[in-house]
Each structure stands twice: as C-alpha cells, then as structure tokens.
Amino acid sequence: MKKPVSISLALVAMALSVGLVAAVAAPLLNRAAPASADSSSTSVIPKVTDGSAASIASGKNLDGTWSVQQGSTAGYQVTEGRDGAVLTGSTDDVDGTLTVRGRNLVAAEVTVDLSTITCGNAAADRYLRRTALQTDRYPTAEITLDEPIDVALGSVAGQIQTITGTGSLTLHGVTRPVSLTLQASFGADGATVTGTIPIDFTEYGVTGPDFGFAVADTSATVGFALEAAKQ
Numbered sequence: 001m002k003k004p005v006s007i008s009l010a011l012v013a014m015a016l017s018v019g020l021v022a023a024v025a026a027p028l029l030n031r032a033a034p035a036s037a038d039s040s041s042t043s044v045i046p047k048v049t050d051g052s053a054a055s056i057a058s059g060k061n062l063d064g065t066w067s068v069q070q071g072s073t074a075g076y077q078v079t080e081g082r083d084g085a086v087l088t089g090s091t092d093d094v095d096g097t098l099t100v101r102g103r104n105l106v107a108a109e110v111t112v113d114l115s116t117i118t119c120g121n122a123a124a125d126r127y128l129r130r131t132a133l134q135t136d137r138y139p140t141a142e143i144t145l146d147e148p149i150d151v152a153l154g155s156v157a158g159q160i161q162t163i164t165g166t167g168s169l170t171l172h173g174v175t176r177p178v179s180l181t182l183q184a185s186f187g188a189d190g191a192t193v194t195g196t197i198p199i200d201f202t203e204y205g206v207t208g209p210d211f212g213f214a215v216a217d218t219s220a221t222v223g224f225a226l227e228a229a230k231q
Contacts, residue, residue, distance in 0.1 A: 060155040062186050066098040066228040069190070074112040074141075074224040079217050089119035089128065096143075098193065098228055103152040105163065105184070108145035110224065115139050132206055133172060142170040143197070143224070145180065157187030169197060169222065174204040194225040 075090030093113035099106050115135040118125050129135045149165040160183055167180045182195040201207065201218045 060188055062100045062103055062153055062155055062230075064100060065231045066100065066191055067231050068094060068096040068098075068110065069227045069229050072224070072226045072228075074110075074222070075117065076220050076222055078220040087119065089117050089125070091117040094224065094226065096226070098191070098226075100153060100186075101148075104148055104150055105145065105153065105165070106148035108143070108167070110143040110226065112141045112143075112224070113139065114141055132201075138172050141222075142168075143178075143180075143222075144168050144170075146177070153184065153186050155186055155188075157189060158185060159187070160185050169199065171199070171204040172206050176203055190230075191228045192226065193228065195223065197222045 071092070072094040073090050073092050074094050075088060077086060077088045079085070080087055091113060093116045094110065096108070096110035098108045114133050115129055117128065117133075119128070145165055145167045147166050149163050151161070151163045154161055163182050163184055165180045165182070167178050168175050169178045178197045178199070180195055180197065182193055184193045185191060199220050199222055201220060
C-alpha cells in the first residue's frame with residue numbers, strides 16, 4: 001500500500017512530533033513548574049507544518065473513501081490542578097475512514113483503542129485505563145463527522161486547509177456533540193488530517209484523573225493526527 005504523505009506534527013505532537021508517545025512521558029515523570037508561554041517543551045496539541053510541494057496533484061480526483069493508515073495517533077492533554085503541570089498520553093491504535101464527495105469531506109469515522117493509551121508511566125496508565133476510563137467496559141472512543149463540510153479540498157501535497165464542522169465524540173459509553181476544527185492536506189500520495197476537541201470529563205461520566213501524585217482538572221483536550229490513503 002502506498003504510504004500517505006506525511007506532515008510533521010508537534011502532539012496528539014487526540015494529538016495527542018504527534019509522534020505523541022515520546023512527547024508525553026516527561027510531564028508525568030517530572031512534575032515541574034507550569035510551562036511558560038515561551039517553553040520549548042513539546043505540546044500534545046497537533047500542529048502542522050507546510051510540506052513539500054514536490055508531488056503536486058493538479059486535478060487529482062479526491063472523491064472516494066480514504067482509510068486511516070499506520071502512523072496515525074490520538075491522545076489527550078490535561079492540566080494538573082495543583083501546580084498546572086501538563087499531563088499527556090497517546091496511542092497509535094487508531095482506525096477509521098474519511099469519505100470525500102464532490103471534493104467535500106462528507107463523512108468521517110475514527111475509532112481509538114483506549115486500552116493501549118500510554119503516558120510512559122505504567123502506574124498512571126493502569127489508573128487511567130482501569131479506573132478513570134474503565135476500558136474493560138468501554139475499550140474505544142469514536143469520533144464521527146455528523147454533517148458534510150462544504151469546503152472544496154485542495155489536491156496539492158503540503159497545501160494545508162483549516163476546515164470546521166460538527167461531529168460527535170463517544171467516550172465512556174456517552175455520546176455528545178462536539179465542534180471540530182481540522183487541518184487537512186490532501187495530495188497525490190495521501191492525506192493528513194489533524195484536529196483537537198476540548199472536553200469536560202464529567203460530561204462523559206469520567207472522574208477527573210487522580211494519578212496519586214497529580215490530580216488532573218476535569219477539562220481536557222482530545223487530539224488526533226490521521227494519515228490516510230485512498231482506497
């Protein structure tokens with residue numbers, strides 16, 4: 001299968017490079033003072049940088065189903081309530097499809113395996129999975145696009161578009177509407193779509209994570225970075 005075009009990300013970098021796993025361990029293992037605005041620490045929030053325009057796909061037919069590929073990631077970012085340290089975790093067990101019709105993104109379904117989410121600290125991982133998220137009962141989270149996004153997608157590799165839409169997030173057995181802000185790049189070699197979703201754990205019946213050494217706020221950010229290839 002042709003490997004999709006890759007865009008360097010800083011998460012989730014759900015997103016959370018969003019080469020997430022390497023970026024998330026340090027905040028949990030080293031409860032430092034809150035990061036200042038000019039901190040150089042890597043964020044869990046996905047960021048996209050302009051890619052190479054070497055593979056311009058002028059007139060490429062983007063319509064069809066795009067499958068989520070290996071290398072996609074999703075995760076979370078929460079703030080510890082006492083001193084403001086940022087806690088992050090992520091997984092690369094992400095699956096799903098994107099559907100393009102008339103050059104518009106008309107559907108999206110993404111599934112994240114929460115039982116493999118990790119922050120790099122085994123004790124914290126066990127607490128989050130077993131106690132907070134109860135992954136034995138609710139092993140996955142799902143993100144769906146509820147309405148087509150009426151914005152024509154570009155077909156130049158590295159051309160990044162910001163698009164917004166309405167979707168749903170299912171977490172801990174609860175489904176709630178969410179607003180989606182996506183950064184998308186579609187080209188000859190594949191597509192990359194990143195986004196973040198602010199949530200409140202209590203709205204999903206999840207108690208704000210208490211890691212013992214750190215009690216997180218109930219508000220969090222879910223982030224994701226998807227690499228996709230046309231089927």
